[in-house]
Amino acid sequence: MRAHDAAENDAEDAQDAGSGAPPDSPAGPADAAGCGPPAEPPPEPGPAGGAPPPGAAQEDGRAGDPDPEELASSHYRVFQDRARQATWWAMARRMPALVGRALVLGWRAGPGDLAATAVFGLGMGAATAWALVATNAVLEEVFAAVPTADRVQAALPSLALLAAALVARGACGALAGRAQARLEPRVVLAAERRFNEAVTEVEVAAFDDSDFNDRVFRGYATGCDQRGNLVRTSVDALTGLLGIAAAAGVLGSMHPVLLPLILVAMLPQWWGSAAAARLRYRLTLRLTRVMRRKFMLQNLMIDRRTAAELRSYTMGPRLRAEFDRFADRELEARLRLATRMALIQVTGGALGGIATGVVFAALGLLLVQGVIPLAAAGAAVVAVRVAQGALGTVLVSVNQVYEAGLYVADLEELEETARARTPRRGLAPAPQGFARIRVQDVTFTYPRGADDDGDDAPGPALAGVDLELPRGRTVALVGENGSGKSTLAKLLSGLYAPDTGRVCWDGTDLARVDPEDLRARIAVIAQDHTHWPMTARQNVVMSGPEGEPERLARAAGAAHADTVVADLPRGWETLLDKRFARGHEPSGGQWQRLAAARGFHRGDDGAAVPLLIADEPTSALDARAEHRFFTSLHAHAGRTGATVVLITHRLASVRMADVIVVLERGRVVAQGSHGELMERGGVYRELWELQARAYRDDAAGAGRAG
Numbered sequence: 001m002r003a004h005d006a007a008e009n010d011a012e013d014a015q016d017a018g019s020g021a022p023p024d025s026p027a028g029p030a031d032a033a034g035c036g037p038p039a040e041p042p043p044e045p046g047p048a049g050g051a052p053p054p055g056a057a058q059e060d061g062r063a064g065d066p067d068p069e070e071l072a073s074s075h076y077r078v079f080q081d082r083a084r085q086a087t088w089w090a091m092a093r094r095m096p097a098l099v100g101r102a103l104v105l106g107w108r109a110g111p112g113d114l115a116a117t118a119v120f121g122l123g124m125g126a127a128t129a130w131a132l133v134a135t136n137a138v139l140e141e142v143f144a145a146v147p148t149a150d151r152v153q154a155a156l157p158s159l160a161l162l163a164a165a166l167v168a169r170g171a172c173g174a175l176a177g178r179a180q181a182r183l184e185p186r187v188v189l190a191a192e193r194r195f196n197e198a199v200t201e202v203e204v205a206a207f208d209d210s211d212f213n214d215r216v217f218r219g220y221a222t223g224c225d226q227r228g229n230l231v232r233t234s235v236d237a238l239t240g241l242l243g244i245a246a247a248a249g250v251l252g253s254m255h256p257v258l259l260p261l262i263l264v265a266m267l268p269q270w271w272g273s274a275a276a277a278r279l280r281y282r283l284t285l286r287l288t289r290v291m292r293r294k295f296m297l298q299n300l301m302i303d304r305r306t307a308a309e310l311r312s313y314t315m316g317p318r319l320r321a322e323f324d325r326f327a328d329r330e331l332e333a334r335l336r337l338a339t340r341m342a343l344i345q346v347t348g349g350a351l352g353g354i355a356t357g358v359v360f361a362a363l364g365l366l367l368v369q370g371v372i373p374l375a376a377a378g379a380a381v382v383a384v385r386v387a388q389g390a391l392g393t394v395l396v397s398v399n400q401v402y403e404a405g406l407y408v409a410d411l412e413e414l415e416e417t418a419r420a421r422t423p424r425r426g427l428a429p430a431p432q433g434f435a436r437i438r439v440q441d442v443t444f445t446y447p448r449g450a451d452d453d454g455d456d457a458p459g460p461a462l463a464g465v466d467l468e469l470p471r472g473r474t475v476a477l478v479g480e481n482g483s484g485k486s487t488l489a490k491l492l493s494g495l496y497a498p499d500t501g502r503v504c505w506d507g508t509d510l511a512r513v514d515p516e517d518l519r520a521r522i523a524v525i526a527q528d529h530t531h532w533p534m535t536a537r538q539n540v541v542m543s544g545p546e547g548e549p550e551r552l553a554r555a556a557g558a559a560h561a562d563t564v565v566a567d568l569p570r571g572w573e574t575l576l577d578k579r580f581a582r583g584h585e586p587s588g589g590q591w592q593r594l595a596a597a598r599g600f601h602r603g604d605d606g607a608a609v610p611l612l613i614a615d616e617p618t619s620a621l622d623a624r625a626e627h628r629f630f631t632s633l634h635a636h637a638g639r640t641g642a643t644v645v646l647i648t649h650r651l652a653s654v655r656m657a658d659v660i661v662v663l664e665r666g667r668v669v670a671q672g673s674h675g676e677l678m679e680r681g682g683v684y685r686e687l688w689e690l691q692a693r694a695y696r697d698d699a700a701g702a703g704r705a706g
């Protein structure tokens, strides 16, 4: 069964069995998006979210359709469990911590703006109380007996006070709003900076973990903005609370029985906003993978690097269909959400109307029974309205704080994971150099994602590797595809650490030295080199010194990138990306020469950079360029005294290497010079003879044809 069929079936099953609702009920929108694992029912909506949904037991027994690539993702279970905890009680419990967190974030990002927000927020609360007291005074003056012109005149000072209170309230509101609006972007920017640091400092192995990638996507798509939301909505909640406190204080001073009426008036609003926020949150959470797929597919459609192949292989309709498949799921989920939101709104509105009626009836009753005077009843109506507005703000904010808090917690977990997976700093500096590099009994398995259950886990990429790389020599790693050459190169370059065993520069275990310091002493010409959207100069100089023209010329000459640059319209200053105006696109081989120049540039000083690793550096080069390149590589070892590690399938060039290491299925099966390995036989001689025979046959064929 194809993956998406399974996902769709699963979505339908989840609707039928998991929610206890009919198939077209809105209970299963997120599963319709195909994101939830088969054994997970959709979470129970509504305030009683802690209870298991009806039908969950059925679902447990149901044989779900396997769709491991898309659905078997245990971290969704974590989120569903967390979303299910979103009861009112859970929200209330988390509120102090979340608001506290928001205040800390706000204080760190903009202490002045946070202080201004607090001062003007308090001012608003005080002005609200003042306005209510003035309202009561005005009504008392007017309604103490039958209203007359004199009474209205007598009420004028109170009216002036009321007007002043309202002006003060408006001014405080505007100033608090300004401070808050200044605070939010600062908080978002601070979050973005932390996020950028986390994702660029984390070890490269983290990107092999799909769970980490999901978190990174959520952080990038929503997490940073939600930090701003958390601060804004927390301030809103606190401001609303001040408004309520003001109204409640004034009402309570009139008559304590008026206090519970505020609560009655607000309950429906509470329910509506809580339900709506949780629905939205769950949808976004469950659509993460769908949105990520859509984003990926759309990138393939718009990227100029894929544009040609997309057309050659007539991939357009297929990609569009794939996009539609995910987009339809998302749309369906969003449409269901819209319906559910409307239902919640209608229900909340109706219940709100009933509650207001109950409040007014209660006020009438109190008035008739002489519990409160007419003026107090009038002021109470105004106070209830004020409190309703403020409570509305609080309730919406509380839900938003809770919702933002979930995203922020997710982002903080990402930061925590990233911190835990960021190589430790402050270790000993890397050794200046080495007489030899020793790889001792190294075993390495690529990290698996949280979703991998281990049943079909691949074996180690390297197993029991022992090796010595002498200083100033060229060491070639050869072997068939997947034999572990690049993995060994990544371990040698300090990108990955061995699971067991050690990589040592003389007596120093590289696990004990500062990884960034180590990497600064290694130059790498990567197999999957990046086409940096920068100028040709920046592509070569990268993190190295900029103002050394001789060094640049040497590097470009060694990589034969000088001829590439000579043909560029603006030489070294040509921008190498066609997406920009006046950008230029080098050919694949030209890019490879620039990438090689980057490696030579970094490794120019062999005392500072004693190791150069070149992973298939000539795969896109023509025969002449390839030959020249290998000559340069050997010359580099001779000139700088650096050790050169070369990975290549071109065995004719490997012949020049001082040591050739043959890998097979992650193990070193032979090592020695070309002559020794040819004499010994085995994989190396087999591969060599295959390539040599192909050339001999071609030459013979050409001779006969001639």
Ligand SMILES: Nc1ncnc2c1ncn2[C@@H]1O[C@H](COP(=O)(O)OP(=O)(O)OP(=O)(O)O)[C@@H](O)[C@H]1O
Binding pocket: 208, 446, 447, 458, 461, 479, 480, 481, 482, 483, 484, 485, 486, 487, 488
């Ligand atoms: N990032 C990764 N995550 C998981 N497995 C990986 C990763 N990179 C490589 N592998 C696996 O590790 C094994 C060794 O791969 P490696 O890239 O080191 O081989 P190689 O000898 O360089 O191959 P080639 O000649 O094709 O470049 C392979 O089985 C491969 O599937």
